[in-house]
Amino acid sequence: xxxxxxxxxxxxxxxxxxxxxxxxxxxxxxxxxxxxxxxxxxxxxxxxxxxxxxxxxxxxxxxxxxxxxxxxxxxxxxxxxxxxxxxxxxxxxxxxxxxxxxxxxxxxxxxxxxxxxxxxxxxxxxxxxxxxxxxxxxxxxxxxxxxxxxxxxxxxxxxxxxxxxxxxxxxxxxxxxxxxxxxxxxxxxxxxxxxxxxxxxxxxxxxxxxxxxxxxxxxxxxxxxxxxxxxxxxxxxxxxxxxxxxxxxxxxxxxxxxxxxxxxxxxxxxxxxxxxxxxxxxxxxxxxxxxxxxxxxxxxxxxxxxxxxxxxxxxxxxxxxxxxxxxxxxxxxxxxxxxxxxxxxxxxxxxxxxxxxxxxxxxxxxxxxxxxxxxx
Amino acid sequence: xxxxxxxxxxxxxxxxxxxxxxxxxxxxxxxxxxxxxxxxxxxxxxxxxxxxxxxxxxxxxxxxxxxxxxxxxxxxxxxxxxxxxxxxxxxxxxxxxxxxxxxxxxxxxxxxxxxxxxxxxxxxxxxxxxxxxxxxxxxxxxxxxxxxxxxxxxxxxxxxxxxxxxxxxxxxxxxxxxxxxxxxxxxxxxxxxxxxxxxxxxxxxxxxxxxxxxxxxxxxxxxxxxxxxxxxxxxxxxxxxxxxxxxxxxxxxxxxxxxxxxxxxxxxxxxxxxxxxxxxxxxxxxxxxxxxxxxxxxxxxxxxxxxxxxxxxxxxxxxxxxxxxxxxxxxxxxxxxxxxxxxxxxxxxxxxxxxxxxxxxxxxxxxxxxxxxxxx
Numbered sequence: 001x002x003x004x005x006x007x008x009x010x011x012x013x014x015x016x017x018x019x020x021x022x023x024x025x026x027x028x029x030x031x032x033x034x035x036x037x038x039x040x041x042x043x044x045x046x047x048x049x050x051x052x053x054x055x056x057x058x059x060x061x062x063x064x065x066x067x068x069x070x071x072x073x074x075x076x077x078x079x080x081x082x083x084x085x086x087x088x089x090x091x092x093x094x095x096x097x098x099x100x101x102x103x104x105x106x107x108x109x110x111x112x113x114x115x116x117x118x119x120x121x122x123x124x125x126x127x128x129x130x131x132x133x134x135x136x137x138x139x140x141x142x143x144x145x146x147x148x149x150x151x152x153x154x155x156x157x158x159x160x161x162x163x164x165x166x167x168x169x170x171x172x173x174x175x176x177x178x179x180x181x182x183x184x185x186x187x188x189x190x191x192x193x194x195x196x197x198x199x200x201x202x203x204x205x206x207x208x209x210x211x212x213x214x215x216x217x218x219x220x221x222x223x224x225x226x227x228x229x230x231x232x233x234x235x236x237x238x239x240x241x242x243x244x245x246x247x248x249x250x251x252x253x254x255x256x257x258x259x260x261x262x263x264x265x266x267x268x269x270x271x272x273x274x275x276x277x278x279x280x281x282x283x284x285x286x287x288x289x290x291x292x293x294x295x296x297x298x299x300x301x302x303x304x305x306x307x308x309x310x311x312x313x314x315x316x317x318x319x320x321x322x323x324x325x326x327x328x329x330x331x332x333x334x335x336x337x338x339x340x341x342x343x344x345x346x347x348x349x350x351x352x353x354x355x356x357x358x359x360x361x362x363x364x365x366x367x368x369x370x371x372x373x374x375x376x
Numbered sequence: 377x378x379x380x381x382x383x384x385x386x387x388x389x390x391x392x393x394x395x396x397x398x399x400x401x402x403x404x405x406x407x408x409x410x411x412x413x414x415x416x417x418x419x420x421x422x423x424x425x426x427x428x429x430x431x432x433x434x435x436x437x438x439x440x441x442x443x444x445x446x447x448x449x450x451x452x453x454x455x456x457x458x459x460x461x462x463x464x465x466x467x468x469x470x471x472x473x474x475x476x477x478x479x480x481x482x483x484x485x486x487x488x489x490x491x492x493x494x495x496x497x498x499x500x501x502x503x504x505x506x507x508x509x510x511x512x513x514x515x516x517x518x519x520x521x522x523x524x525x526x527x528x529x530x531x532x533x534x535x536x537x538x539x540x541x542x543x544x545x546x547x548x549x550x551x552x553x554x555x556x557x558x559x560x561x562x563x564x565x566x567x568x569x570x571x572x573x574x575x576x577x578x579x580x581x582x583x584x585x586x587x588x589x590x591x592x593x594x595x596x597x598x599x600x601x602x603x604x605x606x607x608x609x610x611x612x613x614x615x616x617x618x619x620x621x622x623x624x625x626x627x628x629x630x631x632x633x634x635x636x637x638x639x640x641x642x643x644x645x646x647x648x649x650x651x652x653x654x655x656x657x658x659x660x661x662x663x664x665x666x667x668x669x670x671x672x673x674x675x676x677x678x679x680x681x682x683x684x685x686x687x688x689x690x691x692x693x694x695x696x697x698x699x700x701x702x703x704x705x706x707x708x709x710x711x712x713x714x715x716x717x718x719x720x721x722x723x724x725x726x727x728x729x730x731x732x733x734x735x736x737x738x739x740x741x742x743x744x745x746x747x748x749x750x751x752x
Contacts, residue, residue, distance in 0.1 A: 181618060182618070183609055183612070183613055184609075184612035184613050184615075184616040184617060184618065184635075184637045185604065185607075185609040185612045185613070187618070187635050187637050187638065188600075188604045188612065188637050188638070188641055189604065191600070191633070191635075191637070191638040191641055191642075192597065192600050192601055192604070192641070195593075195596075195597050195600065195642070195645075196572060196597055198631055199576070199593035199594075199597065200575070201577055205631075217571075217575035218575075220571075221568065221571050221572055221575065221597075224564075224567075224568050224571065225568055225601065228561065228564045228565065228568070231561075233559055233561040236559070236560035236561045237559055237560050237561070239560075240560040241560060242557060242558070242559075242560065242563070242668070255574055255581075257567070258665070258666075259560075259563050259567075259665065261560045261563050261564050261567070262563065262564075265564055265567055265568070266567075266571070269571075289634070289635065290634075292618070
């Protein structure tokens with residue numbers, strides 16, 4: 001157990017029986033959300049921070065589920081006593097979004113109307129739907145106004161959506177390594193990931209659970225594609241270079257990996273495909289593709305942000321080519337034009353998009369300084 | 377039929393019965409090479425230019441195979457009467473490399489020792505093997521010394537290899553959008569392409585022809601991955617943006633493409649998988665991964681280029697992120713340090729790596745000016 005850790009944590013589940021009407025036009029009659037909390041909610045509920053997860057994230061953001069857990073939650077670098085999201089001051093809420101595969105209602109949940117898993121019939125949620133579900137969770141927890149809503153990547157999109165959809169319900173919006181919408185190249189990578197999954201015969205049109213199969217190869221491939229886009233060219237070069245595998249086969253016709261980068265990617269892909277649900281992956285990438293912060297505002301970012309009433313912190317990483325600093329500066333420029341208070345930092349980091357998950361000193365220092373300013 | 381076209385052309389095949397010993401240690405007892413020629417070889421055979429093709433290229437670089445052919449050869453923008461590679465002055469030779477699937481001996485050829493197609497048992501060629509086979513073709517055509525060896529991408533690697541392997545057999549080396557070796561990120565993309573092919577059940581460990589199947593989905597996916605890396609982010613944005621398909625399905629759970637970029641990539645992938653051989657694709661990407669111009673020279677590029685005795689033209693494109701201008705500048709810096717004559721231009725172009733195939737005015741002008749200087 002690390003020092004500065006929130007220690008052992010246990011997820012909770014809240015059930016919602018009021019139907020949620022989704023952007024796609026369908027209703028979810030009832031659903032459950034799994035979440036964790038770290039720290040204590042203060043008397044006037046003014047110290048709550050919401051953490052929004054990215055593509056393959058979940059509710060377990062900090063601490064450990066047991067003494068035996070090898071790794072802490074996915075954002076343990078930032079959340080804990082004395083860390084930037086300081087659990088001595090803040091009450092932190094981290095949930096698994098609707099459509100997820102870690103305990104919230106999603107494709108692997110039994111559909112009460114059919115008695116079988118939703119599978120590919122789970123309605124496609126959009127970022128706004130997640131935000132609506134998160135708002136209901138806030139109601140349930142007695143949090144009228146978040147001290148901050150914080151997210152990286154797809155999580156940053158949720159944070160921005162909060163600031164337009166519920167402008168009175170957050171005081172600060174922290175948007176890390178995100179964009180107002182995906183580029184054609186971003187969509188293209190997601191499309192390849194979906195093709196890889198859907199063309200795996202084990203996918204069975206999404207009915208793999210009923211079918212007793214798994215699109216293991218396709219999901220692994222999808223993750224490999226994603227992984228390349230999370231790492232910078234430089235990060236790959238310094239970690240793997242062109243080093244051959246110690247046991248690389250002399251026979252180059254062999255299917256075995258020959259370079260270390262191949263072996264690494266295969267390992268990452270295989271690991272991921274053993275724990276993540278393929279329908280969830282498809283659904284999360286679709287939500288990413290369709291996110292367009294300004295669509296409801298005639299495509300005008302200034303009009304959009306003029307609705308907001310919170311302060312913003314925007315962060316980007318120098319070698320991130322998935323959501324490059326230029327995409328963050330678009331957000332900052334629109335916020336400035338809309339006369340919203342915004343702080344911006346571009347963090348020098350070799351690790352590409354992945355940097356937002358890593359304990360990079362200047363990143364943590366900027367986040368820490370910003371959050372320390374928040375009165376609770 | 378375009379003006380400035382070489383017009384109707386017919387490929388030729390030469391058979392070689394002397395075994396070729398390959399870098400991998402295996403021998404190819406006999407093989408055939410398919411090639412086209414444009415223009416006339418002059419009396420002292422001093423006007424011959426060799427064109428080396430890239431990953432998915434072939435011998436049909438210019439002109440038309442018939443009046444009905446819809447598109448000319450892949451480099452018709454550069455080759456023809458009055459074009460930079462001017463067929464009024466030069467005799468141009470363009471072949472399909474060993475291991476290809478367009479008529480040269482490769483995985484789809486019958487192995488005379490077994491009476492069945494080579495399939496995955498075709499020996500893995502390397503760039504140096506291709507150059508050796510090209511040198512024998514030059515002998516057969518009576519060309520002792522090329523006026524120039526020219527290639528883009530993987531073709532540029534062959535051109536550089538020529539200049540070290542047969543320094544007396546070329547006067548000029550034109551290296552377009554290439555690199556001395558692949559980066560870990562380049563290898564990673566190739567690995568994903570191979571995984572996509574090999575994990576398609578239709579691949580049948582490479583024995584798909586014997587098996588009566590085709591890894592259509594896997595090969596299409598491989599091509600989609602490649603295609604993203606050929607285009608710049610900007611090129612994709614300006615061609616496709618985030619435009620939805622005119623007939624995009626309202627049901628977002630549908631598998632049908634929703635954005636134009638998805639539809640485009642699927643089309644490209646499907647087209648490619650109907651005409652290209654999967655084993656050849658695997659083999660070509662492996663040759664790319666293993667290419668390392670300086671490996672035989674202790675990893676020192678200056679030592680390597682000191683062997684050469686030709687002039688060089690190096691070209692790169694501003695938005696090429698597969699082989700970025702920085703990779704071309706590494707070549708130029710090493711050539712300068714080795715005191716070799718080198719001209720270099722970085723061409724402003726939005727089209728990414730694909731730019732080397734396109735009629736970009738400054739690109740054609742630089743190539744034209746350089747080649748006009750060559751005495752024949």
